[in-house]
Amino acid sequence: MSDGLIEFAEEFDSGSHGGNPGDRLNFAPEDASAGVERWKVLIVDDEHAVHRVTRQTLKDFEFDGKRLQFFSAYSPEEARQIISANPDIAVVLLDVVMGEANAGLTVARYIREVLNNRLVRIVLRTGRPEDAPEERVIREYDINDYREKSELTARRLCTTMVATLRSYRDLRVLDTGKRGLEYLLASSPMLLETQSMQRLASGILAQLQAVLSLTPFRRPGPGLAAVREPGGEITVLAATGAFYAGIGRPVREVAPPAVLAAVEKAVGGSGALYSSGWVVKGFRSRNGAEGIIFMEGATNLTDWEKRLIDLFTMNVAVVFDNLNLNREIEETQREIIFTLGEFSEARSRETGNHVKRVAEYSGLLAQKAGLPPEEAELVKMASPMHDVGKLGIADAILNKPGQLSPEEFEVIKAHGTLGYEILRNSSRRIMQAAAIIALQHHERYDGTGYPQGLKGEEIHIFGRITAMADVFDALGSERVYKKAWPMDRILDYFRSERGRHFDPRLVDLFFANLPEFLQIKDSFADHFPLAHA
Numbered sequence: 001m002s003d004g005l006i007e008f009a010e011e012f013d014s015g016s017h018g019g020n021p022g023d024r025l026n027f028a029p030e031d032a033s034a035g036v037e038r039w040k041v042l043i044v045d046d047e048h049a050v051h052r053v054t055r056q057t058l059k060d061f062e063f064d065g066k067r068l069q070f071f072s073a074y075s076p077e078e079a080r081q082i083i084s085a086n087p088d089i090a091v092v093l094l095d096v097v098m099g100e101a102n103a104g105l106t107v108a109r110y111i112r113e114v115l116n117n118r119l120v121r122i123v124l125r126t127g128r129p130e131d132a133p134e135e136r137v138i139r140e141y142d143i144n145d146y147r148e149k150s151e152l153t154a155r156r157l158c159t160t161m162v163a164t165l166r167s168y169r170d171l172r173v174l175d176t177g178k179r180g181l182e183y184l185l186a187s188s189p190m191l192l193e194t195q196s197m198q199r200l201a202s203g204i205l206a207q208l209q210a211v212l213s214l215t216p217f218r219r220p221g222p223g224l225a226a227v228r229e230p231g232g233e234i235t236v237l238a239a240t241g242a243f244y245a246g247i248g249r250p251v252r253e254v255a256p257p258a259v260l261a262a263v264e265k266a267v268g269g270s271g272a273l274y275s276s277g278w279v280v281k282g283f284r285s286r287n288g289a290e291g292i293i294f295m296e297g298a299t300n301l302t303d304w305e306k307r308l309i310d311l312f313t314m315n316v317a318v319v320f321d322n323l324n325l326n327r328e329i330e331e332t333q334r335e336i337i338f339t340l341g342e343f344s345e346a347r348s349r350e351t352g353n354h355v356k357r358v359a360e361y362s363g364l365l366a367q368k369a370g371l372p373p374e375e376a377e378l379v380k381m382a383s384p385m386h387d388v389g390k391l392g393i394a395d396a397i398l399n400k401p402g403q404l405s406p407e408e409f410e411v412i413k414a415h416g417t418l419g420y421e422i423l424r425n426s427s428r429r430i431m432q433a434a435a436i437i438a439l440q441h442h443e444r445y446d447g448t449g450y451p452q453g454l455k456g457e458e459i460h461i462f463g464r465i466t467a468m469a470d471v472f473d474a475l476g477s478e479r480v481y482k483k484a485w486p487m488d489r490i491l492d493y494f495r496s497e498r499g500r501h502f503d504p505r506l507v508d509l510f511f512a513n514l515p516e517f518l519q520i521k522d523s524f525a526d527h528f529p530l531a532h533a
Contacts, residue, residue, distance in 0.1 A: 004339060034305060037300070038069040044079040045095040045125070050149075054093060062167045062248065075099070078109045089120050090168045094143075096126040105141055112142045115432055119171050121164040125149050173304055187338045191402075201225035201238035208279070208295050209240070211305075211312055221296030226251050227265070230288035234267060259294065267292050274301060281313040285321045336382050337430070353524045354473055355384040360520040361469035368509040369465065382433035383466045386441045387417030388523075411448050416442055433462055441466045446500045464503045468494075471501070476521065487518075527531060 043051050051072045061068055071086065073079035075098060083089055092111070096104040104124065111117050123145040124137060138146060144167065145160060151161075188456075205223050212220040222241025226232040234251040236243065246254030251263055258276070266273050266282035267290045273280040281296040284290050293313070301309070363380030371379070395414055397408045404412065419438030423431050440454065440463025447455030459467075475485045477491065485493075489512075498507040508519065 036486060037066050038071050039066055039091070040071065040080055040089040041161075041170075042071045042073060042079065042086075042089050042092045044073045044076075044092060044098075044104065045072050046098040047095070048074070049292055050125075054157070057157055058161065061158060061161060063162055064169060069159075073486065076103045076110075077109050083107075083117070083120070084115060087115070087117060091164050092120055092122045092123050094122055096124060097128055097407040103527060107135065107144055108141050118142075119175060121145070121168050122149060123160060123164060125152065128359055142409070145358070158326050159433050173302055198237050201227070203294050205238055205240055205295070206314065208309070212279075212295065212298055212307060218299060221295055223293065223296075224251070224254070224293035226269060226292045228290045228292075234290075234292065240438060255294075263292050263294055266294075274306060278308055281309075283320055289320075291320050304431065325394075334339060337381060337434075353526050354477060355521060357473045357524045358386065358466065358469045359384050360524065361517060362465050363511070364516055364520065365460075365465050365469060365506060365509065367511050369461070369506060371461070378430060378433050379437075379462050379465055382430050383461070383469060385419065385423065385434040386466050387415060387419065388422055388434070389415035389417065389438055391422075411443070416440070417451050436460050437462050438464045439463070441470055443467065444501045445503050449501075459503075462504060468502050468506055472510075472517070473521075477526065511517055 012377050043054050046053060050440050051074075055070055058068055058070075071082050072080050073088065079092075079094075083092065092107075094104045094107060096102065098104060104126075105126060108122050108124070111122065123141040124143050125147050127149040136142065144164060147156070147160065181402075202225070206237075208223065209220045212218055220237070222243050224236050224243040224246070226236045236246045236249055236251055236254055239245075239247050239254075243254055252260055255263060262273060262278060262280045263282075264277065264374070266280040277299045277302075278294065278296055280294050282292045284288065298309075359380050362383040363376055366376035366379040367373075393411060397404070397411050400401040400408065416439050420435050423435035423438060426432065426435075439451070440459050441462055443449035443452065443454045443459045444467075445459070445464070446458060447453055472490065472494070475490045476487065478484045491514075494502065494510065495509055498504045
């Protein structure tokens with residue numbers, strides 16, 4: 001090759017190497033082999049020989065273990081299209097004069113100001129430096145190098161590529177770190193607001209995939225998030241890709257042996273494990289529960305990216321621990337609520353299973369009615385206190401085996417208001433829900449109920465749901481004043497009271513999902529009869 005790249009290009013233009021003068025050479029973008037990362041280089045020049053010589057000179061070029069993938073543009077319009085479609089191009093070798101004196105400079109301005117691409121390195125190449133003086137161009141345009149074509153020998157071209165690619169690589173690392181930190185700051189509140197372990201697991205996988213995708217060419221593969229309760233198995237809570245079908249199953253049934261070994265090694269550990277293109281992280285809560293996240297596709301991670309992932313998993317561990325603590329508080333709260341509900345029912349010689357069944361019926365009906373999961377769970381937790389007002393009713397009336405007098409019935413009817421007064425002063429959502437349920441679970445859809453005579457949707461949905469759950473269980477349960485009704489009679493009653501006692505839509509949902517309600521009844525059946533006076 002002669003000393004100047006432009007001279008070699010001119011030889012191609014003259015046809016001495018088999019080319020036809022004036023012919024345009026159409027170079028399709030070179031496809032990188034599957035899974036192989038390459039530096040993308042865009043050559044912008046209206047002289048076809050410059051494209052050929054540049055490719056020939058750099059065909060064996062390698063930097064940082066990666067070779068080049070070339071794109072060719074012969075006009076400013078083509079250049080704009082290609083760089084817009086490929087924002088991860090690392091270097092643009094840009095001619096100044098292409099038909100118009102400053103055509104290349106308009107491309108440089110488009111890249112920086114329109115696309116706002118500050119990472120790509122722009123090397124200006126010109127055969128007519130008088131049209132674009134170096135000092136003026138460097139000052140007025142955001143380019144990274146300026147070369148006259150006559151000085152670009154093969155050695156100089158390779159040296160320029162090393163310098164520009166090193167700069168691009170370092171800027172990309174800084175940009176990835178910056179965007180990663182911004183992403184973690186934005187995603188942390190979302191994780192902190194998570195109210196269920198399943199949602200946390202799904203959120204973790206989504207965020208980790210996003211972090212790993214910050215670097216071009218990297219495509220995170222399938223992943224899973226799992227948990228092990230004290231004394232239990234490691235169970236998949238959320239998964240992507242090939243692991244998705246394993247949600248709800250033990251990891252040992254889902255993961256290949258090598259993955260299972262990595263997961264078991266990481267469970268309860270600290271720090272992340274990076275091996276075979278994986279990232280594996282384990283963490284432990286204060287109550288002994290252990291979590292694990294696993295993701296394929298974590299290839300060629302830089303030290304900065306590993307620190308970023310470690311920071312992310314530290315945040316996850318804190319959220320995991322807080323979620324377990326919150327769950328422990330909720331379970332304690334639930335236990336107190338059930339105990340209070342059972343105590344109020346025990347005063348009327350009813351079994352504690354009544355409040356369990358009412359809770360399960362209420363939660364199921366709330367789900368079928370389309371309430372958000374949080375609301376359905378709230379109804380389920382609050383409904384056991386529907387009869388807490390019975391604590392203020394005298395035993396002689398509460399447990400009277402015979403028919404109540406009108407005066408005694410009025411006292412019994414007051415238990416809804418009493419329950420409301422007991423619960424209403426709490427600021428907790430569950431207590432507020434329980435207060436509504438206690439007050440309204442004896443209201444009737446046609447307005448003939450008590451204590452307020454509310455009608456239709458004036459009755460809170462929580463009250464309408466618990467009313468159905470309470471009556472369904474009461475009719476099928478033995479009480480001091482009656483025998484349990486057979487199921488056929490109970491179902492006939494619900495059909496007859498559709499739109500009268502009960503919300504018609506809820507009745508329809510009840511019958512549409514009857515097997516599930518009967519399953520709850522069987523699961524929490526009373527195993528001993530009540531003694532009748």
